[in-house]
Amino acid sequence: MIPPFETTFAVPLSCEDCIKDISGSLYKINGINKVNANLKEQLVSIEGTAAPSAIVEAIQATGRDAILRGTGKSNSAAVCILESHASHVENKVRGLVRMVQVASNLTIVDLSIRGLSPGTYHATVRETGDISEGPESTGPIWEAANAKKKGSPARGIFGTVEVGKGGVGTVFLDKPIEIWEMIGRSIVVAHQQDGKFDKNDADTLVGVIARSAGVWDNDKTVCSCSGKTVWEERKEQVDRGML
Template identity: 80%
Template sequence: MTVPAFETIFAVPMTCQSCVKDIEGSLQQLSGINKVTANLQDQLVSIQGTAAPSAIVDAIQSTGRDAILRGSGRSNSAAVCILESHASHVENKVRGLVRMVEVAPSLTIVDLSIRGLSPGTYHATVRESGNISEGPESTGGIWEALTAKKESRPCRGIFGTVEVGKGGVGAVFLDRPIQIWEMIGRSIVVARQQDGKVGGDYVRVFDQD
């Protein structure tokens, strides 16, 4: 799928005009950057173009500053999901965040970061239900899994995988053909097994704003 030009907004700590120049200079070296606008007062950097958010973050971090995806400049275009551990056997306290920003009709950027899990490959899936009273078991099946199977097309509820390293930290940028409003009232499960059945380290989503 050809990605149209879109706007993403990042929160970046900046103290002076030199900070702005450093960031703009680093971003202009990326392909797919059409326009960079930095707001020193609000500590925000707006980027228009087709560059991947992961590349943008890397470019900003190369200047010694952090960058957090905040939105797309349009109302009702962003959602945030808080990840917390549910499995009693997970020794470390698991914490994570899924930021979703709709950058074009039916195209949403997913920024998932997590820490506290044991090393390995984990699957992130959107579930039919937002009921987390019993953890992953009460969230239902993977969203649209049956419909996608009948129509022989990719399942939109399968977000992708995230690799967790030895330090227990994992992060990934993905793009999915979804709209933010479709996520409201659902949940996200991050587990070793894609179906989220017993046998993995579970993470659940509490809120989608």
């Protein structure tokens, strides 16, 4: 059983009615234990076991946007932006993987993809973070060699996600893995689990796993490099295909 964890989201809030509206929508989700909102800071904090993607969807259902600002404790969260390396694809970003370690040797994985052909996709962690040649340069599945010797599944095999007719797929998994073990590696999402990948296949995605902010580690309201607010950055990300 997954222990509860905390996530915080930046949400545009104008009054107490906004908080009531959002809270009502969130408490309809299974796995929500507590919702706290800070009108002044424009932040909503949620405690429970619900997937961050489900939380964002519930907030957006009220007509407001939401940006994930942090998940879990310091050094316990990671993120992977999944992109297509196909030359003919205009919007390269087609997926996002959020990961948070909620206990010793237990990490939850929240994977969302969109804009892909319907079917079953395999998500695997690869040995390296080299995506210079798309999925082909990422190396073998993480710890596949050791797993073969032991006769057990490789830890890098996350599982499958089903993409429907609308081109969208989501999956929420828990794995006996620690966050620090995955930082700097990569994730491949493709129709096939392993073998020779085709980087020009628009339905094959790849991204590098990077450390993400803990629940109180990211207080950014303006990007230090561009001077843009998080909402301006959010619009650009959505335009690029970010979930």
